[in-house]
Amino acid sequence: xxxxxxxxxxxxxxxxxxxxxxxxxxxxxxxxxxxxxxxxxxxxxxxxxxxxxxxxxxxxxxxxxxxxxxxxxxxxxxxxxxxxxxxxxxxxxxxxxxxxxxxxxxxxxxxxxxxxxxxxxxxxxxxxxxxxxxxxxxxxxxxxxxxxxxxxxxxxxxxxxxxxxxxxxxxxxxxxxxxxxxxxxxxxxxxxxxxxxxxxxxxxxxxxxxxxxxxxxxxxxxxxxxxxxxxxxxxxxxxxxxxxxxxxxxxxxxxxxxxxxxxxxxxxxxxxxxxxxxxxxxxxxxxxxxxxxxxxxxxxxxxxxxxxxxxxxxxxxxxxxxxxxxxxxxxxxxxxxxxxxxxxxxxxxxxxxxxxxxxxxxxxxxxxxxxxxxxxxxxxxxxxxxxxxxx
Numbered sequence: 001x002x003x004x005x006x007x008x009x010x011x012x013x014x015x016x017x018x019x020x021x022x023x024x025x026x027x028x029x030x031x032x033x034x035x036x037x038x039x040x041x042x043x044x045x046x047x048x049x050x051x052x053x054x055x056x057x058x059x060x061x062x063x064x065x066x067x068x069x070x071x072x073x074x075x076x077x078x079x080x081x082x083x084x085x086x087x088x089x090x091x092x093x094x095x096x097x098x099x100x101x102x103x104x105x106x107x108x109x110x111x112x113x114x115x116x117x118x119x120x121x122x123x124x125x126x127x128x129x130x131x132x133x134x135x136x137x138x139x140x141x142x143x144x145x146x147x148x149x150x151x152x153x154x155x156x157x158x159x160x161x162x163x164x165x166x167x168x169x170x171x172x173x174x175x176x177x178x179x180x181x182x183x184x185x186x187x188x189x190x191x192x193x194x195x196x197x198x199x200x201x202x203x204x205x206x207x208x209x210x211x212x213x214x215x216x217x218x219x220x221x222x223x224x225x226x227x228x229x230x231x232x233x234x235x236x237x238x239x240x241x242x243x244x245x246x247x248x249x250x251x252x253x254x255x256x257x258x259x260x261x262x263x264x265x266x267x268x269x270x271x272x273x274x275x276x277x278x279x280x281x282x283x284x285x286x287x288x289x290x291x292x293x294x295x296x297x298x299x300x301x302x303x304x305x306x307x308x309x310x311x312x313x314x315x316x317x318x319x320x321x322x323x324x325x326x327x328x329x330x331x332x333x334x335x336x337x338x339x340x341x342x343x344x345x346x347x348x349x350x351x352x353x354x355x356x357x358x359x360x361x362x363x364x365x366x367x368x369x370x371x372x373x374x375x376x377x378x379x380x381x382x383x384x385x386x387x388x389x390x391x
Contacts, residue, residue: 004058004059004266004267005266005338005341006264006338007260007261007264007265007266007338007342008061008062008092008257008258008260008261008264008266009055009058009059009060009061009062009089009261009266009267009268010060010061010062010063010064010258010261010262010266010267010268010269011048011060011062011063011064011085011268011269011271012063012064012066012258012268012269012270012271012272012275012276012277013044013048013063013064013065013066013070013081013271013272013275014066014067014068014270014271014272014273014274014275014290015040015065015066015067015068015069015070015072015073015272016067016068016272016273016274016294017035017067017068017069017072017294018067018068018069018072018102035072037073037074037077039298040073040077040298041074041076041077041080041081043297043298043301043302043307044077044081044271044272045080045081045084046301046302046305046306047271047272047290047301047305047306047307048081048084048085048088048269048271049084049088049305050305050306051269051271051277051279051306052085052088052089052269053088054279054281055089055267055269055279055281056088056089058089058090058267059089059090059091059092060085060086060089060090060091060092060095061091061092061094061095061096061257061258061261062095062096062097062098062257062258062261063081063082063085063095063096063097063098063258064097064098064099064258064259065078065081065097065098065099065100065119066100067100069100069101069102070099070100070101071099071100071101071102071106071110071114075110075113075114075116075117076117078099078114078117078118078119079116079117079118082097082117082118082119083118096120096121096256096257096258097118097119097120097121098119098121098122098123098256098258099114099119099121099122099123100123100124100125101114101122101123101124101125101149101153102124102125102139102140102141103124103125103126103141103145103146103148103149103150104139104140104141104145106149106153107152108152108156111152111153111156111157112156115156115157119157120157120158120159121157121158121159121160121161121256122153122157122159122160122161123160123161123162123163123194123196123256124146124149124150124153124160124161124162124163125139125162125163126146126150126162126163126164127139127163127164127165128143128164128165128168128179129143129146129164129179129182129183130143130175130179131143133168133171136168136169136217137165137168146162147186150162150186150190150192151186151190154190154191154192159193159194159254160190160191160192160193160194161192161193161194161195161196161256162183162187162192162195162196163195163196163197163198164179164180164183164195164196164197164198165197165198165199165200166179166180166197166198166199166200166228166232167199167200167219167220167224167225167228167229168200168219169217169218169219169220170218171220171228173224173227173228173231176228176231176232177231177235180197180231180232180235180236181235183195184235184236184239184241187241188239188240193250193251193254194241194248194249194250194251194254194255194256195236195241195248195249195250196247196248196249197232197236197247197248197249198247199225199228199229199247200219202219226380229380230380233376236249240252242331243331243376243379244330244331244332245259245263245329245330245331246329246379246382260330262326263326263327263329263330264326264327264330264335264338265322265323265326265327265338265339265342266278267279267280269288270288270289270290271290272290272297273290273291273292273293273294273297273298273307274289274290274291274292274297275289275290276288276289276290277289283344284313284314285313285314285319286311286312286313286314287310287311287312287314288308288310288311288312289308289309289310289311289312290306290307290308290309291307291308291309292309316343316344316345317350319342319343320339320343320345320349320350321350321390323339323342323343324339324347324350324351324386324389324390325386327339327372328372328373328374328378328379328382328385328386329374329379329382331373331379332371332373333366333371333372333373333374334347334371334372334373335370335371336369336370336371336372337370347372350390350391351372351389351390351391352388352389352390352391355388355389356372356389358388359378359385359388359389363375363377363378364377364378364381364385365378365385365389
């Protein structure tokens with residue numbers, strides 16, 4: 001069994017239901033008028049038990065309720081899942097418990113119920129501070145509702161984050177500067193300590209992808225998108241929110257520990273429809289994937305105790321390359337000692353030394369005995385860097 005290090009061990013719980021489907025979303029989310037909360041509670045607890053029995057020696061460092069819209073989950077179900085996780089695993093003293101929420105699905109009373117369930121970090125899908133763009137993105141809330149929601153959340157939860165999407169059609173640098181200035185001012189005033197800032201991308205299979213292909217709207221070109229990214233990095237750093245990952249910014253000590261487990265290559269259990277996991281058993285990393293369709297997943301769990309569709313044994317080479325790809329997303333870079341422990345081989349066996357030398361000379365990488373790090377320039381062109389780097 002691989003020893004657990006500072007990469008942590010997480011539990012991801014997927015709640016697949018939403019009030020409506022956003023046109024840019026390629027997550028496993030489904031619109032449902034009615035959800036049998038009891039049946040879903042029982043199924044999630046059953047699948048959690050299955051995976052806990054396979055990973056009994058882990059120390060749980062984070063729980064993340066994602067979706068979908070997990071703020072639509074009965075807070076009593078949230079509480080039961082947290083209690084079950086604490087029963088099955090030893091937990092870190094600073095266990096982080098995050099739940100995603102949309103501003104239009106919560107009010108102060110529901111926030112309090114979610115907090116009482118044990119959630120200590122709320123992540124809000126705001127996405128825009130522009131009314132027209134909220135409509136374009138298919139969001140149900142208004143800008144005013146978003147402000148009220150994150151202000152209420154900041155009074156209840158110790159840690160609050162919210163998301164914005166930029167590089168939207170017609171968005172200029174001046175418009176994004178004004179929007180981000182407002183957001184940074186709000187987080188400073190409310191004690192919010194984390195922002196996730198994503199460029200709008202067209203994901204195959206989404207309504208927005210099809211609309212873009214038809215020519216219904218035009219996205220900023222590559223040069224403008226790069227300028228918006230660089231503006232984002234500069235403004236956030238100057239405001240005390242440096243990027244610790246390509247799209248994530250935080251005050252010192254306020255990084256999302258659950259997501260750091262992903263990027264540092266730690267194990268995590270995924271339960272719920274379509275959830276993914278990474279678990280190491282007998283020294284071999286395994287990628288798990290749960291059945292995506294909610295009704296089929298629910299039935300399979302009732303029949304077999306879990307809804308796993310696939311469990312893939314990762315080859316040593318696949319595992320090592322995955323660790324490089326996620327690790328270089330981080331501003332801290334790839335810890336070489338951690339990499340060797342998780343991959344079972346030194347980093348030099350996976351990357352080309354000549355490529356490292358060339359990329360470092362060109363300003364894309366920084367290399368030292370302890371870490372390999374992508375510079376800000378390198379993270380902006382990470383896919384190209386990885387193509388050159390990996391053997």
